Amino acid sequence: MLGIFSRGQQKLKGMEKTTNTKEDKSLEYLDLLRRLSQEQGVSGREAKVAESLLKTLHPLVDEVERDRLGNVIAHKKGEGPDPHPRVMLAAHMDEIGLMVTQILEGGFLRFTPVGGIDLRTLPGQEVLIHGLSPLRGVIGAKPPHLQEPGERKKAIPGDELYIDTGYSKKEELEEMVPLGTMVTIERDLQLLANDLVAGKALDNRAGVTVLAACFQELTRLKHRADVYGVATVQEEVGVRGAMVSSYGLAPDLAVVIDVCHGDMPGVAEDEGFPLGKGPALGLGPHVHPRLFTTLKETAQEIGVPYQVEPSPTPAGTDAWAIQIAREGIPTALVSLPLRYMHTAVETLSLKDLKETGRLLAAFIQGLEPAFVEGLSCY
């Protein structure tokens, strides 16, 4: 851990501009992001990351609890006279991962992906197996020498990959690794230049960090709205936690915080958004037009840079479920640009993270009952 930090700081020293950003407190949320990124929370088995998050949010809000499906729901009450607009902020806390499906002779484990993991990135990864007690492992594959000539040019199919645990007896492993055990990649968070960070599960632990950052900002602001911050479960397997938590809370409006694709070579301009240029505000059928406009205007007022992400669908975010819960919930989508999505080196800008927290807090501060009523008038 220390090694990573010092390497990051070394780089920072040489760059005046980024040192300034550090004074802007972009790095304020680095430790939280690092902690959340390291926590285990594959879809459907989010207890560990939830526990960590409960502790983080507890001092910032009035109450925080987990619902029946495991969503973490933090409630911060609004001030002033009734009625209080009820706003839900949702960021999913689950991560993609692997699930053990079979224990083979020789101590190898077969697995199936949970969520849309990029199988090509798996060979050679170091992994943690979250059995009865955590085990280390590596993902192996047939060495190049033993491959047929044509084989090397193709990605290794998922059913030919396996985890090597170092144990050699099937029986031994059966004791420690029940079928269904989750596996995550073992990866420390890396600080890159210009306040960029790279690591695992930043989709969407970065969003969860924004949630915390927003509550942090709100402790300094007066707001009339009742705020429900929800860290949702099972987004990666079909926006399931958002579906039930939005039904349960029935808020007046919702803002979803997730990640979108960052710019990188080979990706079209309207598919990938530059890092460090602020959050991308979703625009399309899934977003209530007035919420989009209000977020945009708020960003302009408080000087938060923003980008516009037009999309015909919410492309698999919690917004998909929330907008059509119950009688319909006006929903907006705010995304952090992130490169290399669904790999173990997801990369994003800490500055975007911080600015997004600030934007959401200001947006919430401005929420009044009349605005909410207007959301059903077309």
Add this chain to the structure above:
Amino acid sequence: MKDTLARLSQSFGPSGREEEIRTQLTKELAALDKNLAIRTDALGNLIATKPGDEKRLLLAAHMDEIALLVTHIDDLGFLRFSPVGGHDPRLLLGARVIFANGTMGTIGREELKDKEDLKLDKLFIDIGASSRAEAEENCPIGSMAVFAPHFSTQGSRIMAKALDNRAGCTVLLEVIRNLPPVDYQIDFVFTVQEEVGLRGARTAAYQLQPHLAVAVDVTRTGDTPEAPVMAVELGKGPAIKVKDRSFISHPRVKDLLEETARSQDIPYQLEILERGGTDAGSIHLTREGIPTGVISIPTRYIHSPAEIIDYRDLKNAALLLCSFLQHKDLFSSL
């Protein structure tokens, strides 16, 4: 239990046209004489309620089966169809099917240049009619056909059509037969339209608002020659589901099921199904979310005219569910 399964599996119950199987199940429930309140809802789910205190448990098994829907009749009396649920054209070719009125048919195909061209729209049902009028009279457009009934046993193995999911229905009936005295309310639901998208379970769970649910269905196995990798076998006990495409088990409900099996010495397996879903997929996402588990009967050749299960798995599934009902921490630990 075997006789019940024989009756249920041979009953006619395509998705969306479950009248006959529902009538059969209603009869079976009446014969058990347990004073359950029985009703049918707007989509056709059959709901049998054992009253109790304010805590509610939902037990679900779908009663529908995959089928063929007649969509077109040609001048010579051949019937074209659309699949109702997941059909594999390779399994349909040559299969015998039956309509609600007892009309039998067999499935033929157009002459194909290439075996790869075997698609559902190259197949047709021949009921032996010699004209359009004759076919229309017996099997008008909109009528549905299912695999022809068949039931046989070999040792502990049972071969029949529609074990998916009359096996699950049989387990529910067996639980009702041996119903332990419990304080909470239990809603036994025989759901409709599972095979076309877990539909009945969704509206049933919505109206019943259970605190906890368990679905009973069938699952695939990996114990046949050159089978796809799957660590479930016939005869090794009911499977407790960890995950499928529609659902990841609630960790606590899965643990409760495992604890029950271990404490009662009931053999069980853990199931990770890479494709397919069950009613639990709908149920657990209803309203604020419902902690849900699944008990699966290992089944070979699912969605074929002849599915095979092991009778011991069926019995143990019923035993497991009965014991689970008596777990002392059922609601408190969720």
Add this chain to the structure above:
Amino acid sequence: MLLKELSEAFGPPGQEDEVRDLIREKIAPHVDRIWTDTMGNLYAEKKGRDAAGPRIMLAAHMDEVALMITRIDREGFLHFKSLGGIDQRVLIAKPVVIGRQRVPGVIGAKAVHLLEPEERERALSLRELFIDIGARDKEEAEKLVAIGEGAVFQSRFSSIGGNRVRGKALDNRAGCSALVELLQYDYPVNLTAVFTVQEEVGLRGARIASYNLKPDLALVMETTTAGDVPEAKSHQMSTRLGKGPALTIMDRTLIAAPDLLKALEETAQRLDKPYQWKQTATGGTDGGAIHLTGAGIPTAVVAIPCRYLHSPASVIDLADYQHLIELIHGFLTHAPGRRTGQK
């Protein structure tokens, strides 16, 4: 003609304002109450002569498949994605209008002369197509068009042949138009018409509308694929033009409530009106979302056969349109019991 006005109105998914305003104006004199919800569904309530009678929801979606402007490049060309299931093969060389301001443009692509032989054989992907609005550069284009705006086909609604019409967005302005016409009469039942949004992007408006209303039963008024074109085999023809409104037994999203289907069939027979069964089980409609709402809602779909759905020029037969109105009018007048459609 109402159908012409509706067909020519601008209404991509999520941008149905113009269609909604037009319908609101037409129905206002004939209904008891009009309101909208969080997504923009338009509701119109018409109380029945029997206040305790069944509550029926009639739904028709207002949105049409469209394109969404996602990028304006340096040269001022607009790049887009599809809003709903558009057939990319029909896009090339079509005029479009963008936004409610109706900025005109054409869909261009590299000229055929410049293509490699094998390129000519394949359909162009959306990424290879763009809209030219005549702007000289990005700056000029940005003055006319904003990112996120929808674009729809610019095509003239007109009659063709004997009793047929062609136009864009007949899916589902034909359904909307029929529903507006039906609202001009009084019925014994309690009726709420819903003109839904966002059907083309996943039956989204209908879902919250049915949750809001929780009706006793629902009828969806739609258009459906007509397959009676050259080379199609008889059993592949989903429906045929001029053979009457089509009743759906099953599609990808719904198995229609059997009793409700039967009541509709009996109505057609009683009135001696033509009807046909939809002969394929593909596609989906708002009915898929509606029937699974709450504790379940018996639902059926009645559709006008329509050729070339989702293209700039779709074709319907006005006789089918008229028969659809008569069928539903007959069904509603004959006061279906509260339990119709239930088992």
